[in-house]
Amino acid sequence: MDGSFRKIDIDQYDEDVLLESELYEPDSRDPAQVLSDAKQKAATVRQSLARGDTAGALAAVLDGAPYGPNVEEAKNLNLQTVVSILNSTKATEILNIVRVLSPDAQDTLMKYLYKGMALPGWGDVSGSVLLGWHEKLTEAAGTGCIVRAMTDRRLV
Amino acid sequence: MAPPELYALGQNPTAISSHAFNANRTEVAVSLNSNDATIWERQGHEWKQTETLAEHDKLITSIDWAPNSNRIVTCAQDRNAYVWQQSPDPQTGRMIWKPTLVLLRINRAATHVRWSPNEDKFAVASGARAIAICSFDPEGDWWVSRLLKKPIRSTVLSVDWHPNNVLLAAGSADMKARVFSAYIKDVDKRPGPCVWGDKFPFNTICAEYTSHAGGWVHSVGFSPSGDVLAFASHDSSVSIAYPGADSIVYTIKLTSLPLLTLAWTSENSLIAAGHDCQPLVFSGSHDGWELSGTLDDPNANKTGSGAARAGLGGASPVGRLNSAAFNTFRNADSRGISNVPGSSGPSAESELFTVHQNTITSVRAYEGAPGDVARVSTSGVDGKLVVWDVAQVSPISVTSNIVGRLAGVRI
Numbered sequence: 001m002d003g004s005f006r007k008i009d010i011d012q013y014d015e016d017v018l019l020e021s022e023l024y025e026p027d028s029r030d031p032a033q034v035l036s037d038a039k040q041k042a043a044t045v046r047q048s049l050a051r052g053d054t055a056g057a058l059a060a061v062l063d064g065a066p067y068g069p070n071v072e073e074a075k076n077l078n079l080q081t082v083v084s085i086l087n088s089t090k091a092t093e094i095l096n097i098v099r100v101l102s103p104d105a106q107d108t109l110m111k112y113l114y115k116g117m118a119l120p121g122w123g124d125v126s127g128s129v130l131l132g133w134h135e136k137l138t139e140a141a142g143t144g145c146i147v148r149a150m151t152d153r154r155l156v
Numbered sequence: 157m158a159p160p161e162l163y164a165l166g167q168n169p170t171a172i173s174s175h176a177f178n179a180n181r182t183e184v185a186v187s188l189n190s191n192d193a194t195i196w197e198r199q200g201h202e203w204k205q206t207e208t209l210a211e212h213d214k215l216i217t218s219i220d221w222a223p224n225s226n227r228i229v230t231c232a233q234d235r236n237a238y239v240w241q242q243s244p245d246p247q248t249g250r251m252i253w254k255p256t257l258v259l260l261r262i263n264r265a266a267t268h269v270r271w272s273p274n275e276d277k278f279a280v281a282s283g284a285r286a287i288a289i290c291s292f293d294p295e296g297d298w299w300v301s302r303l304l305k306k307p308i309r310s311t312v313l314s315v316d317w318h319p320n321n322v323l324l325a326a327g328s329a330d331m332k333a334r335v336f337s338a339y340i341k342d343v344d345k346r347p348g349p350c351v352w353g354d355k356f357p358f359n360t361i362c363a364e365y366t367s368h369a370g371g372w373v374h375s376v377g378f379s380p381s382g383d384v385l386a387f388a389s390h391d392s393s394v395s396i397a398y399p400g401a402d403s404i405v406y407t408i409k410l411t412s413l414p415l416l417t418l419a420w421t422s423e424n425s426l427i428a429a430g431h432d433c434q435p436l437v438f439s440g441s442h443d444g445w446e447l448s449g450t451l452d453d454p455n456a457n458k459t460g461s462g463a464a465r466a467g468l469g470g471a472s473p474v475g476r477l478n479s480a481a482f483n484t485f486r487n488a489d490s491r492g493i494s495n496v497p498g499s500s501g502p503s504a505e506s507e508l509f510t511v512h513q514n515t516i517t518s519v520r521a522y523e524g525a526p527g528d529v530a531r532v533s534t535s536g537v538d539g540k541l542v543v544w545d546v547a548q549v550s551p552i553s554v555t556s557n558i559v560g561r562l563a564g565v566r567i
Binding site: 022025103107141142143144145148151152 | 309330331366368372391392393409410411414
């Protein structure tokens with residue numbers, strides 16, 4: 001049977017169609033700006049990590065994380081930066097680090113953990129590291145943080 | 157300290173879809189997850205079913221009982237609403253409830269219904285991306301509706317009336333809480349200006365707020381004065397919005413599961429409940445809001461199983477997850493211990509530490525004038541109806557880590 005009808009974009013015939021862009025406030029920065037911000041943050045994080053300031057590095061990378069369409073490169077770069085922090089942190093320090101994050105940063109970190117889990121084997125993402133962080137973050141920020149990571153359409 | 161009054165309606169607990177008390181709280185109309193609404197009369201500490209309101213042919217979603225005109229309105233997934241009025245039976249002379257069909261003109265399920273403060277209108281929220289504002293037409297001798305449509309993009313989940321009988325708040329699955337004008341020329345006097353605006357033709361949008369992290373707005377409520385709007389959404393947050401030139405929205409992010417329903421108890425406090433199975437108390441003012449506690453005292457000995465509670469409580473940081481059900485699976489998973497269901501009594505098996513044993517879907521004022529509510533009633537999926545004293549607030553730190561935090565203020 002011919003299945004090509006399944007590929008027709010039926011939404012284009014619906015005048016009431018709800019567009020992705022109507023579901024959340026778009027990022028006010030333009031994509032090039034977002035990418036250069038992400039690059040700058042990657043550099044800041046490397047400096048902070050060299051000083052041993054993991055909490056500061058994490059707070060910096062989670063602030064103004066790229067979301068929305070057309071910023072794939074910046075998203076990947078930011079994910080890489082987050083993962084590098086996650087991987088370089090000792091398991092015993094995690095709880096103290098996530099506790100001092102702002103509630104917004106905690107929610108953003110949870111989004112990155114889930115994104116990482118959705119990309120097994122991407123870069124140096126390691127499932128056991130992510131699960132370790134997930135456990136501690138849930139301990140600090142509760143199940144509400146997981147709920148927000150799932151409901152929020154501003155995907156990182 | 158009086159413990160919360162706990163009632164189970166009927167022998168087998170069935171989820172309560174909705175509940176509404178009459179004016180003097182001697183009767184309650186509920187729908188036990190069915191096509192029928194039932195009326196129960198208080199007899200001492202028990203409730204006895206006296207009547208069944210059977211007319212809907214799909215699940216009833218919401219019930220409201222007008223205290224002064226003593227009329228009940230029900231709405232259901234069959235896209236209909238009925239107004240029920242008591243009249244004497246021509247044969248026996250006994251008072252019975254007579255239904256009147258309301259022409260809602262919606263093509264999806266009705267989800268929520270509320271009488272206006274003057275009881276001359278009611279609003280029906282629906283899945284048809286519309287709210288039907290219904291008023292009585294004496295010439296046709298029926299209830300007619302006008303639809304609020306724009307700019308709703310998804311199912312409307314809840315409505316709440318402003319005390320001026322004109323403005324209506326609505327929360328919907330497009331992640332917005334809105335304030336509409338539901339002004340009907342033949343019914344309403346022209347309202348005076350208020351914080352939400354000066355002129356209110358039908359379907360004026362007076363305010364629109366987006367939930368913090370993009371969750372469905374499950375519940376909305378005007379403060380007793382009508383000058384403040386609170387809404388609870390599925391991103392586990394509750395927001396309190398002050399309109400006007402210096403518009404402020406306070407958002408409290410919870411560490412626990414999302415709230416589904418809320419009710420104001422005074423101008424400075426409200427009670428909200430949901431998937432976390434306990435009523436939480438929020439308090440604040442124009443300067444800020446915070447989670448101040450819970451009405452569900454975790455240390456109280458409830459329903460004779462306090463020992464089981466004490467044995468389970470407080471150990472896990474993840475609060476509610478530390479239930480017997482959770483432990484059963486954890487034991488099976490990590491230690492290979494299988495626990496045969498029912499071996500140690502199925503009820504004790506999966507008991508939560510809270511009074512409600514499942515999601516609370518409705519919280520309503522029970523006693524006291526608007527703005528000075530002394531007690532609230534809750535009902536939920538566990539089929540329990542509970543009446544709480546709002547003054548008995550337990551600090552939240554006792555119940556594991558369910559802590560609300562004040563998030564950034566959005567201006």
